[in-house]
Amino acid sequence: MSPTGAPIDGFYSVIPAGGIGSRLWPLSRADAPKFLHDLTGSGQTLLKDTWDRLAPLSGPSRIMVVTGRAHRAAVEDQLPDLSDPNVVLESEPRDSSAAIGLAAAILVRREPDVIVGSFAADHVIRDARGFRRAVQEGVAAARAGFIATIGITPTEPAIGFGYIHCAGPIAIDGAPNAVAANSFVEKPDLATAERYLADGDYLWNGGMFIARADVLLRQIGESDPDLLAGIERLADAWDTPARGAVVDKEWPRLRKIAIDYTVAEPAAAAGRLVVIPGDFEWDDVGDFASIAKLHAGGRKSDLAILGENARVLADRSTGIVISQSDRMISLVGVTDIVVVDTPDALLVTTTSNAQRVKSVVDALKLSGRDDVL
Amino acid sequence: MSPTGAPIDGFYSVIPAGGIGSRLWPLSRADAPKFLHDLTGSGQTLLKDTWDRLAPLSGPSRIMVVTGRAHRAAVEDQLPDLSDPNVVLESEPRDSSAAIGLAAAILVRREPDVIVGSFAADHVIRDARGFRRAVQEGVAAARAGFIATIGITPTEPAIGFGYIHCAGPIAIDGAPNAVAANSFVEKPDLATAERYLADGDYLWNGGMFIARADVLLRQIGESDPDLLAGIERLADAWDTPARGAVVDKEWPRLRKIAIDYTVAEPAAAAGRLVVIPGDFEWDDVGDFASIAKLHAGGRKSDLAILGENARVLADRSTGIVISQSDRMISLVGVTDIVVVDTPDALLVTTTSNAQRVKSVVDALKLSGRDDVL
Known part of the structure; x- marks a missing residue:
């Protein structure tokens, strides 16, 4: 771990920049999705905020962005330090399992031991130190073979977020705060949310996942072998001249499914998922x-x-x-x-x-x- | 009286088309005042609705419109049958005493016994027969030397309108429903408005005045001799080549005061004002x-x-x-x-x-x- 702020060894950030953010219509549109807006008054887009938060953790040359072809120009305009090999373009949206899975599969071929962390392009996090600490613990857990997620300590009985029901602590070197995950639960009603808040064992699901790329892919494969096979064929061709033809053929056939269902929930059920509590201000700016x-x-x-x-x-x-x-x-x-x-x-x-x-x-x-x- | 719908003998309509309607901003503007909008869904402007309501009563050649120079083109566009001698242009707004007084003074010079009725350009009235009946009674009262106003029977305790406190009936030939006016009262609060409604002696002040032109002018003169003198100088010059020069000199000097204060209230106090109850749907579309x-x-x-x-x-x-x-x-x-x-x-x-x-x-x-x- 690097308390001084140097990049975390072997760590790669992945930013899936996909969803439009329908609840933010008419601000967010197909051609101006949520991540391309400044919703915090920071003076820059949520995407750039996300980049700035991740660049110190992985180094700016180790951030991969997965986005739609239509947003390539806007994304590159926002992120001048984004290198070409780190741009993964989707010909059409295939949800987060395909997007994050493909990024992991491309990266593992370039760097077999790579640890990837996936962070939404359009969330707000205000405590850089708290965030860094949680990511560092997540990377430590990933090194130990776990799939780690960062769970946000609730500050109110929110009904707009999913929750993670946590179990007891797990001893992981470098991840002193890690706890086991019992299960993921969908957005609750207010009474349930109030119970979760009082209970203390429920954290908000911030949708942040950190794992060895090979571990993540194995989990996807256990959940959906066809999906993994498609992702692997894409990744095999990615850094070759065949990329275009293979993308045209394979990408539209990938199953559209959120990573919650292919990775988070089954890994939790299998005891492979640990939660790093994140005690920082976070919001998915969902509405x-x-x-x-x-x-x-x-x-x-x-x-x-x-x-x-x-x-x-x-x-x-x-x-x-x-x-x-x-x-x-x-x-x-x-x-x-x-x-x-x-x-x-x-x-x-x-x-x-x-x-x-x-x-x-x-x-x-x-x-x-x-x-x- | 003419139950068949022929024009009323000796009657002339005056439409002061002035106020912007600030409570209807941003729809009503200096350059697009309330009377130039279709606020009823009738498919035409309030001004045209007003014209269509008055044309059968006075005949289309006997309607005078007093409006701002800036609105001349729009008004003439709305009212193709409006004849040039019946357009009175204000170089700047001087309120209703000046506008209606000048119209009366111009008309009395053309037709000494003329009875004028003044009707706002931007009110809504939905019962043409009821309106006609009330105007006919008002004209009869005007012939008898009174200043008549049409008071609307309240249907709710409105706080956005002024009220007329009525006294007992007055015997006037041709005006069987005429009552004496006690006083005019300003927009009340809700409790007062509820009391008015229960009381039954209070009618809404619809701002409609019917009188012989000479009687109306005499009343203005009693209230404000200087104002009448200015109006007379303007009217003397109106149908002559001197009009432009006299308007430039006199119009801006006229006192800005509503006709309520120069005519309605003093006439009521002097026992010269009668009220014709109007039992029809009316609204000043004030907000x-x-x-x-x-x-x-x-x-x-x-x-x-x-x-x-x-x-x-x-x-x-x-x-x-x-x-x-x-x-x-x-x-x-x-x-x-x-x-x-x-x-x-x-x-x-x-x-x-x-x-x-x-x-x-x-x-x-x-x-x-x-x-x-």
Whole structure:
């Protein structure tokens, strides 16, 4: 371990930059997904924030990004230090097992003992030291042969996150805080979330996985041999002239399935998954309520305003305004409001309805109004 | 009186088309005032609705419109039958005493016994027969030397309207329903409005005045001799080549004062004002709550949508959306909401805050953001 901040030995970061973030429509779109937005007011995109967080841990030359072909230019524009061999382009979205599995399979061929850590491109983490400490423990657990995940200590009974039910401590050299995982549980209702919080054995599932690449692939193969076989054929061809033809043939056939189901849950069931508790501020910025909370610093009386050229005039109003225009936006007497103003679409909802924004996107899809999606 | 629908003898309609309608910002603007909008879904502007209501009563050649120079083209576009001698242009707004007084003074010179009726350009009246009946009684009262106003029978304890406190019946030939006016009272609070409604002696002040032109002018002169003198100088010059020079000199000096204070209140105090109860649907469309109510037909569960090219997708939402764009507007779980979407300004409020929209306009003025006013 390197307390000084030098890169962690043998460690490679993987950033799957995929999901659109439907609950953040009309801000997030097919051509402007969540990771390409500055949702924290940091002055840069979530993707760049993620890169900046990982670069000290793996070194900037050891970060692989898996993203859609359509986003290549935007991603490379955001990440000037991203090297060409570390760009993995998807011809179409095939979910996280395919994306992370392929990255692991490519990397293991270049470096057999590599330890990969997968971190979403669009999450917010505010404590770099706490994050580093957790990743270091995760890498130590990975060296010991485990699949490690970072579980976030809950600060409230959140209903928008999945949880990990933890068991007792596991003795792993270099991972003093590691505990065994009992199981993964889906987003709970409020009463259940309150019980989880009181119980203390439940951590938020931050979707961060750290493992030896070969261990990760073996787990995918145990869950779905066909999926692994496809990934292996892609990886075999990746650093050869055959890449294009093999991608065209194999990639669209890969099973679309989240890594939670091919890796996290079966590894937990098999006793191979350990959890490193992460005691830092984390958010998956899953909806506008979450953005409002990030900006209000927890104060309900605030109105958060995002947007470089935002012109907002508010009278007795709280919530969040996200402006992508220079239009004058006036709010009068609206509380916990969410207003998202983009050139071709406007959303008005409340923070308590934020999770339901996805229903709008579904309705727009059904009615064929793809022009605003 | 003419029950058949022929024009009323000697009657002339005056439409002061002035006020911007600040409570309807950002729909109503300096360059697009309330009377130039279709707020009822009738398919035409409030001004044209007003014209269509008055044309059968006075004949289309006997309607005078007083409006700002800036709105001349729009007004003439809306009212193709408006004859040139019936267009009175204000170089700047001087309130209703000046506007209606000048119209009366011009008309009395052309036709000494003329009876004028003044009707706002931007009110909604839905019962043409009931309206005609009330105007006919008002004209009869005017012939008898009174100043008549039409008072609307309240249907709810409205706090957005002024009221007329009525006394007992007055015997006037041709005006069987006429009652004497005790006094005019300003917009009440809810408790007072409820008392008015229960009492039965209070009618809404619809701002409609009918009188012989000479009687109306005499009343203005009693209240403010200087104002009348200015109006007379303007009227003397009006149908002569001197009009331009005299307008430039006199108009800006006229006292800005509402006709309520120069005519209605002093006439009521002097026993010269009679009220014709109008038992028809009337609204001054003063704010967005009023528009929402007009469109919802009284149902609270509705979402009213105005705008030719409105694209609205609403999920469990009520209130009103007014769209001046073809942007996709999505509402999720917002109740009694008001969303007004214009090319350069957006308003989000609720129906219960509709009266406070004026505060936004005031704030925009104070901060010098006249570009959106």
